[in-house]
Amino acid sequence: MSRPIRRDLLIGATVFVFVPTAAHAYVDPGSAGFVITSVLGALAAGGYIIRGYLSRLKRRVFHGDRKAVADRDGSDSTDARPEDGSAQG
Amino acid sequence: MLRADGGSFKDPAGQVYRVMRDTGEASIVRGLNPSAAGIVGNLLAEPFFQDLVDGGQVVATRLIQPELPNARHVMKEGWSAAVEHEAVNFVTWPYEWPFSMLKDAALLQLQILETGARNGWLLKDATSFNVQWMGVRPVFIDIPSFVPWEEGEYWRGYRQFCATFLTPLLLTAHLGIPFQPLLRSRLEGIPPEEASRYFRGLGRFKRGVLSHVWFPAKAERAALRSAGPRGRQPKTMLFALWDSLRRLIVGLSSGPARSxxxxxxxxxxxxxxxxxxxxxxxxxxxxxxxxxxxxxxxxxxxxxxxxxxxxxxxxxxxxxxxxxxxxxxxxxxxxxxxxxxxxxxxxxxxxxxxxxxxxxxxxxxxxxxxxxxxxxxxxxxxxxxxxxxxxxxxxxxxxxxxxxxxxxxxxxxxxxxxxxxxxxxxxxxxxxxxxxxxxxxxxxxxxxxxxxxxxxxxxxxxxxxxx
Known part of the structure; x- marks a missing residue:
């Protein structure tokens, strides 16, 4: 290998090892957001869906017989959020 | 006299000004670019938005007729339209709030996210600086943050929400570390990589830490090595994520009063x-x-x-x-x-x-x-x-x-x-x-x-x- 080629290789290796990859300084740390929210959303979705079914079932069972009371009171029982069960992280 | 707000420059959609009245009080007026003017105009007509305003969760906002003085002053600066916001009596910053105020502000953010999403709107930002206080009532103030939600779009504000709301609350609730000095020196919040260093050993198994500190820290390190994938997310996943965050935050406390x-x-x-x-x-x-x-x-x-x-x-x-x-x-x-x-x-x-x-x-x-x-x-x-x-x-x-x-x-x-x-x-x-x-x-x-x-x-x- 000729001396100029060895010199170029040495310079290139030095730059590769000691100079930070330019991309790191320009990559938005939020670029992982889609993966993060997808994983966390998927993990949360199971419990969310189950709580939603249980919430609607509970309303049907316990409030369905009291529809007359609800109508009289003018209360709105259409809250779509699943009721809080035991706290989960 | 028109004075641009020193903190309103990052969003190209608009700029907040203080218009000083003769009484010495200020009107809060926001200039909007053409795109934002259209979006905000549609937003103000939405019933859910008016419900949020009437309920005190979002700052009262109205479109100003272009011929009125406040609008003319602002539009002279090059904006296409102007809206006026109800003024906050005294501006405060998240690093000045006690634990329970940051917690209530976080719950408000999640409530507005969820309500907006049910009506086809998403908040593009989720920083705690978008909440102010009318006395003991938290109020969301960043109206241009509302954008029409495209089906399948993921929640881009998640990182900001964690950095400026959730992580500070977790540090105080789980480790007793006051978040105020940390947020004061990091206006963009506490990133997951930095936060993960506080939760060592068994600490990373405390409620919410594995999901919202450790895992995002790992994922972001991986993202530096290769571009993150993109795709569509079903609505249910977002509602589930917000619901889980809400229940996590409701369960956090700063511990018994020591002093x-x-x-x-x-x-x-x-x-x-x-x-x-x-x-x-x-x-x-x-x-x-x-x-x-x-x-x-x-x-x-x-x-x-x-x-x-x-x-x-x-x-x-x-x-x-x-x-x-x-x-x-x-x-x-x-x-x-x-x-x-x-x-x-x-x-x-x-x-x-x-x-x-x-x-x-x-x-x-x-x-x-x-x-x-x-x-x-x-x-x-x-x-x-x-x-x-x-x-x-x-x-x-x-x-x-x-x-x-x-x-x-x-x-x-x-x-x-x-x-x-x-x-x-x-x-x-x-x-x-x-x-x-x-x-x-x-x-x-x-x-x-x-x-x-x-x-x-x-x-x-x-x-x-x-x-």
Whole structure:
């Protein structure tokens, strides 16, 4: 290998090892957001869906017989959020 | 006169201005570019948005007719349209809030996200700086953050929400680390990589940490090595994520109060009769003046802030004791008065001007001067514990250009003696004579009241050159 080629290789290796990859300084740390929210959303979705079914079932069972009371009171029982069960992280 | 808000420049969709009226009050007007004007116009017509405004969760906003002066002033700056927002009495920053205020602000953010999404709108930002306080009521203020939600779009604000809301709450709730100094120095919040270093060993298994600190930290490190994938997310996943965040935050607490009752005892070094006379002094002079804005500096558990609130437009109650401030917030949130904003701040180290050019987040004493300032059982703490000379403290008080009720705690008072324990310095300048001399350099003494047999004295002060 000729001396100029060895010199170029040495310079290139030095730059590769000691100079930070330019991309790191320009990559938005939020670029992982889609993966993060997808994983966390998927993990949360199971419990969310189950709580939603249980919430609607509970309303049907316990409030369905009291529809007359609800109508009289003018209360709105259409809250779509699943009721809080035991706290989960 | 039009003045651009120093903190409103990052969003190219618009710019907030203060339009000064002849009365000295300011209208808050936002200029919008053509795209934002169309979106905001549609948003203001949405019933869900009006419901949020009527419920006090979102700042009242109206489109200004282009021919009106406020709109003309702003549109001359190159904007296509202008909206006016209800003004916040006193701007505060998340690093000044106690734990429970940041928690309630986070829950508000999630509530608005969920409500908006059910109606086809998403918030593109999720920073705690988008929430302000109308007394004890948190209110969302960043209207241009609402954007039409495209089906399948993922929640881009998740990282910001964690950095500025959730992670600070987790650090305090799980590790007892106050989040205020961290947020003060990191306006963009605490990133997951940094947060993960606090939760070591079994700490990473505390509620919410694996999901929202450890995992995002790992994922972001991986993202630096290769571009993150993109795709569509079903709506259910987002609602599930927000629901899980809400339930996590509801379950967080800053732990039992460690100092409240000890400070309560400290306040009550008075006997009952003297304490009533002190309260009466504050009540009489606050009622006589009806200040628009009162600062209670060294408010502790808010005894005198409550009195001032009855006769003031708004009271900002500041103390360095987080537990006392957090307790006070939870009390007034539940049973009033509602025109109080409790803040955590070391009065020897007030919030400075921060952000770009030091003006993006103005300093505490650069936002709006109070009409009245209560400094009860404060001066001796600043002199002894913080080594602030009397002349500097009283000079700073004078710079507020406010009526002050100032309490002098004498050297023979047992609380002053307690402060002197283990101190070598004798604070020779801290005498009744020197105190009054410094006060009279800057103020006129309008009333005074000796308490505890002369060990303490209250002064009612007006700025020396009159108002």
């Amino acid at each position: 409240t009752w000890s400070r309560y005892a400290q306040n009550h070094s008075y006997d009952a009769a003297d304490f009533e006379r002190k309260k009466d002094f504050v009540l009489r002079h606050t009622a006589a003046r009806g200040p628009g804005l009162t600062w209670d500096l060294g408010a502790n558990t808010g005894t005198f802030a409550r009195i001032a609130a009855e006769y003031s437009g708004m009271v900002v109650a500041v103390d360095a004791d987080h537990d006392a401030v957090d307790w006070f917030y939870r009390e007034v949130r539940q049973s009033g008065p509602r025109n109080v904003i409790p803040l955590v701040m070391d009065l020897a180290n007030l919030s400075p001007g921060q952000g770009w050019a030091g003006r993006e987040r103005p300093a505490f004493d650069a936002r709006r001067n109070p009409d009245m300032a209560l400094c009860l059982a404060l001066a001796h703490h600043l002199r002894v514990a913080a080594n602030i000379p009397l002349r500097l403290f009283i000079g700073w008080l004078r710079s507020l250009d406010a009526t002050c009720i100032l309490e002098f705690v004498g050297r023979d008072d047992e609380m002053f003696q307690t402060l002197l324990e283990n101190k070598r310095e004798h604070y020779a300048d801290y005498t009744a004579e020197n105190f009054e001399s410094e006060v009279r350099r800057c103020f006129s003494v309008r009333d005074r009241l000796k308490l505890k047999g002369g060990l303490r004295e209250l002064f009612l002060l007006e700025p020396a050159d009159g108002r």
